[in-house]
Amino acid sequence: MDNLIQYSYIVAAALFILGLKKLGSPATARRGNMLSAGAMLLAIVAALLDQGIVEYQWILIGFAVGAVIGAAAARLVEMTSMPEMVALFNGFGGLASLLVGWAALDTGATTFTLITIVLSVLIGGLTFTGSLIAYGKLSETIGSAALMFKGQQVVNSLIVLGVVASAVMFCIEPANSQWLYIVIGLALLFGIMAVIPIGGADMPVVISLLNSYSGLAACAAGFAINNNILIVAGSLVGASGIILTQIMCKAMNRSLTNVLFSGFGSVTDDTTEVEGEIKPISVEDAYYVLEAASNVAIVPGYGMAVAQAQHVVRELQELLEKNGCEVNFGIHPVAGRMPGHMNVLLAEADVPYEQLLEMDEINPRMESVDVCIVIGANDVVNPAARENEGSPIYGMPIINVDQARTVFVLKRSMASGFAGIANPLFYKDNTRMLFGDAKESIGGLVREFD
Amino acid sequence: MIATEVFLTLILMLTIFLGFELITKVPSTLHTPLMSGANAISGITVVGAISLAGNGQQDLANWLGAGAVALASINVVGGYLVTDRMLAMFKKKGS
Numbered sequence: 180m181d182n183l184i185q186y187s188y189i190v191a192a193a194l195f196i197l198g199l200k201k202l203g204s205p206a207t208a209r210r211g212n213m214l215s216a217g218a219m220l221l222a223i224v225a226a227l228l229d230q231g232i233v234e235y236q237w238i239l240i241g242f243a244v245g246a247v248i249g250a251a252a253a254r255l256v257e258m259t260s261m262p263e264m265v266a267l268f269n270g271f272g273g274l275a276s277l278l279v280g281w282a283a284l285d286t287g288a289t290t291f292t293l294i295t296i297v298l299s300v301l302i303g304g305l306t307f308t309g310s311l312i313a314y315g316k317l318s319e320t321i322g323s324a325a326l327m328f329k330g331q332q333v334v335n336s337l338i339v340l341g342v343v344a345s346a347v348m349f350c351i352e353p354a355n356s357q358w359l360y361i362v363i364g365l366a367l368l369f370g371i372m373a374v375i376p377i378g379g380a381d382m383p384v385v386i387s388l389l390n391s392y393s394g395l396a397a398c399a400a401g402f403a404i405n406n407n408i409l410i411v412a413g414s415l416v417g418a419s420g421i422i423l424t425q426i427m428c429k430a431m432n433r434s435l436t437n438v439l440f441s442g443f444g445s446v447t448d449d450t451t452e453v454e455g456e457i458k459p460i461s462v463e464d465a466y467y468v469l470e471a472a473s474n475v476a477i478v479p480g481y482g483m484a485v486a487q488a489q490h491v492v493r494e495l496q497e498l499l500e501k502n503g504c505e506v507n508f509g510i511h512p513v514a515g516r517m518p519g520h521m522n523v524l525l526a527e528a529d530v531p532y533e534q535l536l537e538m539d540e541i542n543p544r545m546e547s548v549d550v551c552i553v554i555g556a557n558d559v560v561n562p563a564a565r566e567n568e569g570s571p572i573y574g575m576p577i578i579n580v581d582q583a584r585t586v587f588v589l590k591r592s593m594a595s596g597f598a599g600i601a602n603p604l605f606y607k608d609n610t611r612m613l614f615g616d617a618k619e620s621i622g623g624l625v626r627e628f629d
Numbered sequence: 630m631i632a633t634e635v636f637l638t639l640i641l642m643l644t645i646f647l648g649f650e651l652i653t654k655v656p657s658t659l660h661t662p663l664m665s666g667a668n669a670i671s672g673i674t675v676v677g678a679i680s681l682a683g684n685g686q687q688d689l690a691n692w693l694g695a696g697a698v699a700l701a702s703i704n705v706v707g708g709y710l711v712t713d714r715m716l717a718m719f720k721k722k723g724s
Contacts, residue, residue, distance in 0.1 A: 195670060196647065202663055203654040209716040212666055216709040219673065223705075226676040232683030237695040241682055242675075245702025252703070253710035261661055264711065268668035268704050275674040275700040282681045282693035291634050390664050393671040402637055404677045410637055411644050412673035418648025419667045423660060512657060519660030523715055526658075531722035535658050 180230060187225035188408040194218030195412055199419075205532050222408050258527045259484045262386060262517040266314040269389040273306025276396035277363065283403040286354045293353055295402035297346045297362055303396035304366030305373065310389050312374040313382060317516055323379030331376060338369050377439065380558070382516050384427045384438045391420020423518050430512035430538075432564075432575040453606045457593065460611035462620060465587055466627035468611075472549035472585075475499055476541060478509045478578050479521050482555015482589075486617040492554065493528035495621050498628040507534050509541035509551075509578045511559035542579050551583035553604075554617050555590075561602045571600055586610045589617045662715045669708025675701035 195218045201211025227238070256264045280299030288296070315321035342365045349358035377385055394416025401409025428435050460468075469475065477496070483489060496506045508530065514521045522535050536544075545551070553560055560580045563570035580586050581604055588610060604610055613620050655663050678701055681694025 196651065198666075199648075199651045200654075202659055202666065203651075204656070205659060205716075205719040206721070208659055208662065208719065209713065212662070212709060212712045212716055215666060215670060216713075219669070219705055219709070222673065222676050223679070226679040229680045229683075231680050233685035234683055237682045237691065238679055238698055241678075241695045241698030242702045245699040245704075246706040249703040249705065249707030250710055253707045253714060256711060258715070261665070261711075261715075264707075265661075265664050265668060268665070268708060269671075271700045272668060272671035272674065272704050275672070275678065275697040275704070278693040278697035278700070279674055279677045279681065282678075282690040282697070284690075387664070390667055390671075394667065397671050397674045398641065400674055400677055402634075402641075405633060405637070406677050407637060407640055409673055409677050410641050412670050414641055414644040415648045415651070416667045416671045418645050419652045419663060422649060422652045423664065426657070426660075510657070517661060518664065519657060519662070522658040523661045523718070526715070526718040526720070529718075529720065532658055532719050533722050537657055 180228060184225045184228055185407075187221055188406075191218040191222040191225070191408055192411040194221065195415060199415060222412075258523055259487060260318070261523060262382065262515075262520060263314055263317045265390065265517060266310050266317055266386050269386065269393045270307045270310030270314065272393035273303040273310060273389075273396050275303070276393070276400040277303030277307060277366075279400040280396075280403050281359065281363070283400070284353070284356065284359060288353065290350055292403060293350045295399050296359070297349060299396055299399035299403050300359065300363055301342065301346070301366045302392050302399055304363055305370035306389055306392040306396055308367045308370030309374045309385075309392075310370075312371055313385050313389060316374075316377075316379055317382055317386075323382075325378035326375040331372075335369075335372050338365055338372060341365050342369065373439070379516070381431075381438050383513050383518055383520075384424055384431075384435070386517055387420050387423035387427055388435075389420070391417050391424060394418075394420060427513055427518060430576060432572070453601055453603050455606035455608065457605060458611050460587070460613055462613065462623035463627065465611070465613055466624055468585060468587075469499065469504075469550055469624065470502065470628075472499075472504055474505045474547055474549050476507050476509050476545065476548045476551045476580075476583060477554065478511070478514075478541075478551060478556050478560055478580055479525070479554045480511075480514045480556025480559060481516060481520075482557075482591075482617055484515060484520065484524055484555075486555060488554060488618040488621055489524040489528040491618055491621045491625060493525070493530055494625050495628075496530065496534075498625060502628070507536050507541060507544070509538065509580075510535055511538050511556070511578055514556055514559055538576060538578050545579050545582040548583040550585045550587060551580040553580055553586060553588045554621070557602060558600060560604060561600065562604055562607075563600070563602065566603075580604065581607055581609070584609060587613050589613045589615075589620050591616065658719070659716075662712050665708055665715065666712045667708075668704050669712060672701040672704030672708060675705060
């Protein structure tokens, strides 16, 4: 029986890997997800065959509670709120690994096992509270600004020292379980302290990193209970999160250390000087320009998600295409609050995925674009990143919307964005500002076409 | 006799390299479903929690295990369902 369980885990591991491989293309991705779900089912059934199980009641109750909550959340969540949901799920994964690591505590364990118990409790704990804070910032239940205070570094260093000391004591004296409780407490505290100094616009990096940690916590729990499927699945998730974290950091031209340890905007002074004047445009005039355009590019940002404007954007796209115009979308890797956020919103509105172009694909085409419509994006289209060495975002790769013949910027008002960086794009000769709520402005354009 | 830990560490090392190869091939348009799918996979902890929740001892490990089964099941069920819901939205032109 034991061998059967172990072989089932090997098959499950192979299916997890195949499932991820199929995520390589939108055409096969759905089947890939089903393969992965099949792998999970197989692993769970195999685990239920374990002869150490004498009663199924608590397993079933736990599973029923989790399944109902999970299914309800999956069905009810709005696509704009995906970052919050992923953040919460990262946290649940972390807490589950913490509990398993804790339960694996056996005073007769080897030092290696004790170390892995500490690791699963530590990573799981900080993932849990860190994710709750990330959730709070994303859903704006707590302020999304970076929270810094005097002596923060000192406090954090003390927590790290405390974790190391109590972890060492636990490995020396495993019979004295209070050391493990101290590690748990400090891990939970550290998760909070690690995420509060990070601002809302940096959340794509944070949730990618916590995604990775939730996998690594499962991996550590796998070591603690000698289970290879936990190690395989956990490290796949860990690798995934780390790659996404790297992509996000590269897209902001910042190092991970810089994102984690310095509240944004407090580092450099902005020396961008803007010349020219703001030129507002009315919906009616914007319509005349669009009506004559033969090539339009749309560059969405977090503002599109906030205004829930994706469906009306799709309507505009269809009308433009009916008018004989080519329409493409340019998606910056850090547009939105999580990797791929804009793509999911536009897919929800039925925009075909071939028309969602990455930054490197859309930039070479920009000079032949008649009108570029920027919806709720700011830093990712700021030419200061290319031109002005004094700008805090200098060096960050951007979508070169200013190279289009005409740029429409849809914006609520002239109040500066999250990072408070001046954006010379708004003052360029070929830029027109369409002020107001993005959903209403685009709705106005759609009505003009009808 | 080589210790089990050595084999487990070997598995870890190989899977991390494999994971890097697999994930770099995922296009950026699918990064959100990738993350929610990763949420679901990280629910694999349920497999470890099951034997604890069923040990019949009514001890601390039993309760911790039951709690972990519940939490990890949220991830497994919620993660796969929401990923499927998202992936169903990605359509080719004309379909």
